[in-house]
Structure formats: C-alpha cells, structure tokens
Amino acid sequence: MTWPRPVPVIGDQTHAAERAADPAGWAFDPATVEALHAVVGARRDIRRYRPDPVPDELLRTVLEAGHRAPSVGHSQPWRFVVVTEQATRDRAAVLADRERLRQAELLTPDRRARLLDLQLEGIREAPVGIVVACDRRTHATGVLGRATFPDADLWSCACAIQNIWLAARASGLGMGWVTLFQPADLAELLHLPEGVETLGWLCLGWPDERPPEPGLVRHGWSTRAPLEDVVLRERWPGEESPAAPVSHLAGPQPEAVVAARDTGDDLLAVPGSLGVLDRAVDRVLALPGPVPGTGTLVVVAGDHPVAAAHAVSAYPASVTADVLAATGTGESLGASTARQAGLHVRAHHAVSPDVQGDLLTADALTGTAAAALVEEGRALGTELAATGLVCLGEVGIGNTTVAAALACALLDLDPDDAVGLGAGADAAMLDRKRAVVRGAVERVRAEHPSAGPLTLLAALGGPEVAVLTGITLGAAAAGVPVVLDGLVTSVAAAVAVRLEPAAQTALVAGQRSRERGHAAVLTDLGLEPLLDLRLRAGEGVGAALAAQLLLTALRARATAGRVS
Template sequence: MTEPDNTIYPRPRPLIGDASSASERSAAPDSWAFDAQAIQTLDEIISARRDIRRFRPEPVPEELVRLVIESGHKGPSVGHSQPWRFIIVSDDQAREAAAVMADAQRITQATAMTDDRGQRLLDLKLEGLREAPLGIVVACDRRTPALGVLGRASFTGADMWSCACAIENMWLTARAHGLGMGWVTLFDPGELHDLLGLPEGVETLGWLCLGWPDELPPEPGLQRLAWSKRLPLDEVILHDRWPREAAPAQPLNHLRAPGQAQVVSATDDADELLSPAGSLGVLDRCLDRIVAAGGSSIDSGRLVLVGADHPVFAHGVSAFAQHVTRDVMTASVAGTSYGVLSANGAGLDAEVVDAGVAGGLIPGAINARCIDGSQGDLVNTDALTREETSRLVDIGRETGERAADRGLVVLGEVGIGNTTVAACLASALIGLDPEQAVGLGAGSDYDMVDQKVGVVNRALGRAEINRNDPIGLLSQLGGPEFAVLTGVVLGAAGRRAPIILDGYATSICALLAQTAEPGVHGFLIAGQRSREVAHAEILRVLGLEPLLALRMRAGEGVGGAMAASLLLQGLRIRRMAARTA
C-alpha cells in the first residue's frame, strides 16, 4: 500500500474570486466583519429609516437619484436574475394620475375596515405622491418562466422578493443621504400597470416617493398615529419550526442531522486538498455529507438486501412469475446474485434478510418473517396489520444498527410486484397521480402498465391516507421489505452512518423514514436514479442529487453498491491526497 505523501505544498491562490483559505477563515471566523464604527453607523441608518409622507419641492440632484437606484441594483436576486426595472416618474400629469388612483383605493379599502380603523386610514396623508419631485416605480420583469430561473422553480415569487430587497437598499441609501422615501401600495395593480404602459408579465411593487423630507419623524408614522407599534424582538423569534400547541401523537427520538460545525468542517477540510474545490462534482458533495456525519475514515460497508412477496401480484402487475423472488434471494445467499456480486466488488459485505418470501424461510437468510398469514393485496385489504408493520420496522432498526458498524449502509430490495407497492406509497406520500407513479417495473408492456394504474387507483380509493403517519401508510399500502428497510434507515441514521439509496423502492423507504424523523435526511445519499420516472420525483422531494444515472432497473441494491464503490474511492482520495497550507 502506498504511503501518503506528507509534503506540505503552498496553497495555490486563485487570481480571481475568493483567495482566502480554509485555515485563514478558521483562524479568524470574524475577519470579514466591518469595524465597530461602520457597524454602529449601519445600525443608526437602519433604526432611523422612516416612511416619509411630506416632501419639500426642491429637486433631487440626478447623481443622488442614480446613487439610490444603484444601491437597489446591488441587491441580491434569485439566480442573479436582476428582475428589477426602475421607472423614474417626474411627469406632473402621471404623478397626479397616480395620486388620484391611490385616493380612490384608500376610500375603497377604508370601507372594508371597522369604523375606527377606516377613519384612521382616511386620516393618512398621501400627498407625497403630489409633493415629492419624483416617483420611482420598481417593476419586476416576470416574463421568463420560473423554471428557467435558478431558484424560482419551487419558490416562484422569489423574483418579487428580490425586488423588495432592492427597495430596502434604496430606502437605506436615501436615508443615509438625508433624502426621504415613502412606499405607497394603495393602488389597483392593473391601473398602475396601465398608467405606466407595462407589458404583460411585468408587475409593480407599488410607488416610491423620493425627495427632501418636510418632516423628521423620530418614530414610525403609523406608530405615532397609534395604528400599531413595533413588537418586542422576542415575540417574533421562533426556533427551528412553527410552534404547535398540542404535542405530536408520537414523540420523536430527536435524531439530529450533522450540525453546522460538522458541515462547515467537512467543506473546510476539502478546501485544503491540492485540487479545486468541488472538482469531483456530485461525488464531492456526497463525500462532504459523509465526512460531516463523521465517516471520513470509512473504508467498507454493508448491503442490506431485504426480500418479500406481495399478494398484489395476483392482480397481474408483474411480467415475471412470483418464484423469481425466491430464486434471486437464494442466489443472494449463495453470493451469485447481481446485488451481492456488486456489493462484494465494491468491497462491501451483504446481509440477506427474508421478510416474507413465499414458500418459507430462505435457507441462510436472516429471518425477519413475522407475518401471521394475513398479508393483504392492497386493493381489498391492508398489506399488513399496524402491529406487524411496527415489528418489521423494529427488526429493520436493529438490522440498520448492525450494518452501521460496518461503515456505509447500502439498501437493496427483492420482490416481484413491489414497483406497484412503491407506486401506491409514492401516490399517497407526495400526491403523485397513479399514471405518474406507475412505471415499467422489470419489463411491463402497455397493457400491464394500464393494469397497474387501475390497481393503484383502487388501493388509494380504499385507504385512509395520512401522509404524516408512516406506519399507517406502510400497513395499508406497503409491504414487508418496505417496512424493514424503513427501519434500516432509522437504525443506521441513529448510529450516524451514511445510507446509500438504490432505486425507486428504497428511496420511498427513505422518505417514509424522513417523515418519521426529519434528522434522517442528513445521512442520506442517492446512489442512483433509476429508469422509473417517479423515482426522480421522489429524489426531488428528498432534495437529493443522484450520484449515478445509468437507466438501471435491476433492483437488489446494484446501483447503490456501484455508487458505494465510487464513494469509498472518493474517501480514500481525500485521506491520501496532497494538502495545501
């Protein structure tokens, strides 16, 4: 075995971008801070910002107007899309038209309030629209589809939020230069849109009055008028989640994902390697996750391969005979199945678990059979009783804890018909239409896919779905190997072991485990994305980018084992690679 090179090399410093090193940032985490005077000045400006309603007639120098707008243009924007457009309105007729619109909207809104509040709204001064020498309308150009902008696909309003950030920058800059700014949103958006001649897909965020202030309010105007007051800080700070008055029906075990310090340490460690940060792409991100979980020294692991049969097979949902489950499990015990050979080739051992294969216990397999013969077909009856499901999950926990001692924990499954089970669970968990959730499986044709869709629809129609109850979902719509593998994820994560997912079924087990214990997520790695279309959707919900995408449909943990091989190589590279100062 080659001894590591202990030579310490000078750290290459990039000529562009961030030239700092992890060691420098670690030695002085606060080195990016401004001096105390600058911090105090910033606090003073923020605290002194006011929504100005009265303005003097003197014009604002053009250079100051540009400074204010430039500060908005320096604001953060989703996907660096810079969706803002700044419309400077100095025309008297346009400003008067805007003032009339705002007056009309004020009366309309006042009629919808209680008498007292309505009168207070009518008392508010809106003459700033007429008095201020100019107005600035921040318009958001939303004509680019959300899917085409980085970061907007899920939070489609992030472009509007970006424009709001620009407005805050402008407001603070105006205050720093002694200018007054007032934000008026008492408009019908369509009327303001037409007044400014905006194209479809461009929206405004109201109207900003800008000018020299003719009032110097020491407190917010609405607070001065007894409309409201600023809440104490402690009343608006929440920790970790929105509080619930009632405790959950089932207490959590408080599994914790890798903390901030561990995550930062993992990326800092990678930064010291003699290679550009992130040079291994998705693999580097997966390695960071393993290192953050404390797995930098891992050099092996275990494939946990769980098999079971399903009565739903009788509904014609598989292209293969049911005995194939038993054949693959028997070959796995013998070490000649695809899954076990892939695991051994990656330097992993394998534990083969029989959770309910038809025909009796597979000789040589770990016995996880605890079903009393009442296993249902999903369409007419539940897959398992709740008690059986809980026992299978507990067996899986113990199995996962054992596997964690070996290093990486790779999930694998065997079960003819289990892609139909997976489709039922996917539809119930994340609301996929059965047509989306059902795939080809191990070789279905058009008619069989149509048959599977019908089975899933009937099963969903019978079940009483509660997405926040993993045990309930598994008992109604799952199967033995799904319950065991869900437990494996929980047990392995409890021991802080990296968990490598394989295909569609194992990813659903991970999502079920994460639903039960959110902290599980910090230990999950998507080994691959299979050919099943719905698998990509499950990974999206999990927030995991797959390491491999080879259109596999083998099951048995094959893709997970191949990914584990890459991960073990990557960990060894990190341990052995030359480092920089």
C-alpha cells in the same frame, strides 16, 4: 508533504483555514457597522417635501443601491420607472386621493377621522417619483427559486425598495412608499405591459420634516412591537400549532458539516471539483460514525400476493427464493458486484407474522406486522453499521408495484407518473400495474384518511420494504451512511425520513434507475444520484457500484496532497 495553495485570481481568495480561524473576519469595522444601524434606525416614511430638485448623480446613486438588491435566481426583475413630469404626478395623486377616501370608508368612525387627518403621501410635492415595477413575464418555473415560491420576484423588488430607502436616508433624502392605488390604475397610468406589476409609488426628495420617530407612532396610530413579540423559536406557538416531529435521531452538528467541507478545501484541487461525488463525501464525513473503509450490502427479500393475484410480474414468485439463495452463496448479480467492490454481503428474508393482503382489496400488512418488521430492520441496521457503509438491496417479485403504490401515497403522485416496467412488463401488464396501483391508492385514501407513514407502509408496502425502512433508521442512528439502490429501497428511505427526519442526513443516492417513479422519490428525499446508468437489476447492484465509487473518493480525499 504540503503544497502551496493555488490562489484563484478571480472570486473568493480565502481558504477554509482562514475562515475557521476567524469566523467574524468578514465583518466591517465597528464604525461602519454603527453607521449602518444608525441609518436603519433613522429611516422614516416621509410625507412632506421641499421642491428643490434631486441632482441626477445622487438619483443614480440611490437607484444603483436598489439595483444591488438580492434577487431570486439573480433574475433582477425590477424596473425603476422614474417620474418627474408634473402632469403624471398630478394624475397619480388623484388616484391616491380616491383610494384614501375608499379605504377610510372601511374603518370605524374614529379611525376614519384620524386617517383623514393624516397626510399619507407627498406625490405632488416630491420632485421625483419612482415606481418599482416587477417584470413577471418569465414563467416562474424558468427562474431558479421561483418554481416553489412564485412570488419571490416580488419579494426581490421589495428588497430593492429597502435598499433605495436606506441609500436615500443616508444621503439626507426623504422617501415615502405609497400604496394607495388600485394596481391596474397605476399600471395604466404608466403604460405597463401585461405581466409587469407595480409595488406602489416611491416619493423621493429633500424632506420638509425630520421626524425622530415614525409618523404613525407620533400620531398615535400604532406602536412598534417589542422584538420578543415577533421572534418565534423553532415553530409557531399555540395549542393548535403542529407539534414538533418526535425524533430519536439528530442530524450532524453544524461544526461537523463545516469540518467535512473544509477537508475538501484543504486539497490540492479546486474545491467541489468532483461535483456530486464531492457532496456525497462531505455528507459521509459529517456523520458522527467512523469514516468507512468498507461496508455491507444487505439484500432483503419479500413475498407479495399482488404479483399472482393480479398478474403484474413477468416472473413467477419462486424467483424471489432463488435470487435470495444465490445471494447467500455469493452468486447473485448483486452479491457478485458487492464483492468486487470489497463489500460484505448479507441476505435476509423478511417474513410477515400475519396474513398479507393484495393491496387492491386488503392492506399488504397488518399494523402490528409492519411495526414488528421495522423494528427487526432497525436491529439489523444497528448491527450492520459496525461494518461501515450500509448498502441497501432487495428482491421480491411484484415489489415494484408495491413501491409504486407506496410512492403515490407518500408523494401524492399519479400512478401514470410512478408505475414502470419493473423486471420486464409488457404493455398489457403495465396497464394492469397502473390499474392496481390506482385502485389500491384510492382504497387506502378512503379507508385511512390522514394516514401517517407507518399506516401507509402497512397498507401499501411489503415485508422487505418495512425491514429496509428499519435498517435505514438503525444505520442512521449509528451515524453511518446508507447507500440506496433503486425505487424500492428509496421508497423505504422515504418512509424512514417521514418517521425520523434526521435520517435523511445519512442517505446517499447510489443511482437513478429506469423505474418511472424513482426520480420523483429521490427529489422528495432531496438527493442527487451518483450514477445514472439506466439500471433495472435490483439486488443492490446500483448501490454496490456507487459504494465502490464513494469509498474510492473517501480514500482519495484522505491521501491526496494538502495545501498550506
């Protein structure tokens, strides 16, 4: 049966069905839209003003529009310094006059003469000056969205200026944006503290000109470029621009992504109430393959000369074969966990057709071997996709050293931030692992400058890493989800995404392990883990546990009550 939809008394009261039925339902009426475009089209940079005062209430309305601008992390970094004293405006005008002459000297004689003929500001005439100052004293990493774009606070203030400009024009006021200042001079004039920057001076008042077109266009300084000249499709054009990534995969269509989210909105539950798990379910439902009811844990084994050559593992190489055999009989920890989750189990031994190197003195794989192993994995991934979820597991003495080295090369990490304890290293062994990884990465950077992902995989990877990369690509191409386990499987997925970016849409991070570099690799993949249990088991244990959780959530969403 269906249930009446609980409607929140705060926030968005619409429902996915309403939004799907009328995607344009949020639009304003045509008259309002037309008025907005009229104001945008009629905005001008005004240089001449009447002396009549601007009413306080109107000034407040204009500033309120600025305060409603979007801001990075809702930080609202703007501070509006309103200047009406004539003495301050006179001093600001002197600063602008000086800079106007300095800038004129940088131009050709003809351009210089034309610039000096123009009135570029109305600081003295306009009854109000507004200086939009950006308070940047909070470190960029402390503001959501600024860690990667630290100047986003300045862009936010520019949005506020645009809002002020449009609100002023709609009310019949004129505004001019003056940047003919040395920033330090303007900051000193207004006694701004260290860490607060200005975006120039806004002249505000009743206009003593009503230009039908921009002033610089009217005076032949420039013209507005056609829209076609400034709109680029997909990427920057030209022979020297980077080519589009060659990809045989495509991510889910937008319609599928929205439809998946809508299924959660239809439940008799608060949308998104399952947190990271809800997002993972949305991700799975958006894929083109069938909704999985089960799946397969594939445990891929590989051998690594680095383990014996440099003593970077607490266990002998023979353990790899033992665990692989136990996986085949269903007795390994990974296989047992998978069976409890209702998953099939597949054991696969990845063997290089060529001699393997020890990372430090020679590449782990030849390029030919790496490519062949990736294709071997791609075929296996395509086959396993028919069973549902494809969960990745691995076993290989020494492979956390290999994965750490490959992560350092792919993500430009320092070995101190990537090398972990693996299966139980002591302090001395950990030091050896770091030294091996550092030396291997330095060697590869010297021998393979500007190396692509497949070259790095060959140089620093291993047989099971290459096969896992291929499995990821094959399963993603089939449109089924790939559930990752620990560092080794996640590094393989990072290589796959660099080869085929759309493969990322099929990935689900099963867990975040104790391996030091794992969190950085998941961040690089843009994935949040479902579990954080401090696992260091390998063998796909974390992937199997996460798969059970994911399959439960998929069944719950399919059978839970719906709202009308």
